[in-house]
Amino acid sequence: MCVVYQFVGRLTELFNQGDGKWNECGRTEQLQNTLNPEWATQIRIQYFFEEKQTMRFEIYDIDSTSTDLSAHDFLGRVECDLAEIVSNRPFRKSLRFAWLTLVNEKKREKKGNKYKNSGTLEFDGVQLLKHYSFLDFIAGGTQLDFAVAVDFTASNGAVHKPTSLHYINPTQPNQYEIAIRAVIDICQHYNNSKLFDAFGFGAILPPDTCVSPVELKRTDSVVGLLGLLEAYRFALNRVKLYGPTNFAPVIREIAKKASGLPSNGSRYQVLLIITDGAISDMAATKAAIIAASSLPLSIIIVGVGDDEFENMHELDSDDRALSHAGHIAQRDIVQFVPLREILPDDCTGAESERVMGLLAREVLAEIPKQLTSYMKKKNITPRPPDDPFPKDAEAGRESILLKV
Template sequence: MVSRLCLLLTVPLPSPPPLGHTEGFPWTSVPGSGRGDRRPGQPCRATPHDIATMQLCANKLDKKDFFGKSDPFLVFYRSNEDGTFTICHKTEVVKNTLNPVWQPFSIPVRALCNGDYDRTVKIDVYDWDRDGSHDFIGEFTTSYRELSKAQNQFTVYEVLNPRKKCKKKKYVNSGTVTLLSFSVDSEFTFVDYIKGGTQLNFTVAIDFTASNGNPLQPTSLHYMSPYQLSAYAMALKAVGEIIQDYDSDKLFPAYGFGAKLPPEGRISHQFPLNNNDEDPNCAGIEGVLESYFQSLRTVQLYGPTYFAPVINQVARAAAKISDGSQYYVLLIITDGVISDMTQTKEAIVSASSLPMSIIIVGVGPAMFEAMEELDGDDVRVSSRGRYAERDIVQFVPFRDYVDRSGNQVLSMARLAKDVLAEIPEQLLSYMRTRDIQPRPPPPANSSPTPAPEQP
């Protein structure tokens, strides 16, 4: 089971990882919840699964916004042997300030220095812009060894902009960044929890709104061609066939939303694909696909597009089991037109404290700005002044993974790799915040984990 997943996620593929997340690590090597902090004064000698946790702030950064101050964030780069740099972390954006204080964050030590404590770590400071053309404020360099000194003292770095330094004789700096704290934990891995009996519970929600087009027409995103799978079916099969290996009973609740149901034409934003309100479970991914195809033949695509009902449905199940034995993953496949953005943000913020992750796969030609906002990689999702406790949403547009030669197997492998890349760290972040350690692996002849609460 583990080997199949690891094989998929370690195959080198051309698509880069999302900013703000450790790149290049398979599920077997993404560290997580701590086995204990090192005492101040102890040397920072990193083991393969060590995690560095740090917090930084800045003072008097350059003003970049005409009508405001700046919206600063940091980008961390690890230097490579060939002189290039690889992004290994990006902080959140702090809005409208020249003196930001960023949230503490954790990063695998080997992502930061790859075992070389004196390897250069470059940190760029940017002013965030909505259109993606972020303004460069300045940079500074450090190393893992230097960062580790902050266990005993604050470390202040000058932020320098080389271009401004060349042009202005009296240029001093573009502000300073202070490392407020730095600690190293020996961490458990995702596989430690899986071996200890933690189950992933997979729920599917599929967009049945009219914006997808008539399923009987070849232009529809739901078109049931006799020759190839639709984008919806490919996304479902790609993600589901991998994640089902971690679900003991292989029974998946599967829902549709945004359709009119027969016979009375009631609009539903959370109907079971198997037409069984008492038991929405489908047997394996093939069972989900079969129910999905059957629903396309019987319901009327309509609208509007509401995400919140199905998110809240899974969240209610996740809220009942908080001991680390179950972790819920909701896969939403959609064309990206969303009608309840405010309610969805509120649902995500509430779910961020639960053992739960949300994967959103966007199909079709939409720009998906709303989905990118829900992903929260640039700006953390918030609702009514309350911010998400953890990053639990991963969004990917399906079109980025379609193989140009038409090879559906390769398209699905690429999609599954990036879609599932954040689940281990999201699971581990939940375990870490709740101080839940993995259970010892059960004996080979022990009874299976009890069935989870179904959403």
């Protein structure tokens, strides 16, 4: 028998229990006399893309009909994030069509009980315009590509000073590291290759004197969360903080990559920008975002430090489409969150874990809607779960049935 649990609360790294508990979600049926059980029980799990959902699966050798697990032999357990397994979930949906009776109210009143109908309407051809969910596309093999762009302008403060937003504290992450870890810790499970692009802006790379997007990586790829953090720290010791805070160059760079992605919906690009202040090239940034709004791309902006970020809210156009110089964005692709609204003044190393969970929930909440809006606009339907895109393809809130 397999017993399924979900952790509720804050979980520290490496699955050590933090402030929370394991809730039992369900148990499979008991199978007798088999060393390779295949359970048919389906367990319903509430799925949140923007949250880290940790699952535990415990296997027992059943010796009696007792529901007390201590009465059975414990064989082992495995723990993982729900995001790691959702792409393989099985599901079926059925549709039922019927005849529709046409009723004329005036004739029915006139004829009374003698009235039957005014004819029948039969659908001999049906075109189903289905609203596919984010999970439908993930189950069909859609991969999320990620890029991170870090603000290396001088307004962050000298990196060796404890007051700097880039200061590396051995006991707790800085605000840039909190933002990177919060987003990538969840998002890395939606990319099989775990290869990410890492950029910086507003810096000078000695011996050059020009300012442009700087690739943080030393090799052709950055692997996973640890690779991104390593590239970030490597860059801190290599670049000279300068300015200005220009978003447009890095947005155009990532938009160029997104424009080259397959048109079948197998891949979708997400750009995370972390910045400490106001944008210096607002007009160019608006133009770049509007131009990119037709591409498979979402942009997450996290503001660090104490800046008010007044002009940043112009880009996060939830109420109306972003416009500039007579051009209008095809869809909303930007989500902005200031970290100071979540981060307490006296944040400790342990507290930063909770902050990461809250930040991830805020910044990732719109990604499912943005992805599905792009797919709908391009008339792209997801591949069926039993025939997904190959894993090596260059490539809201829902319930899922978890089959173990």
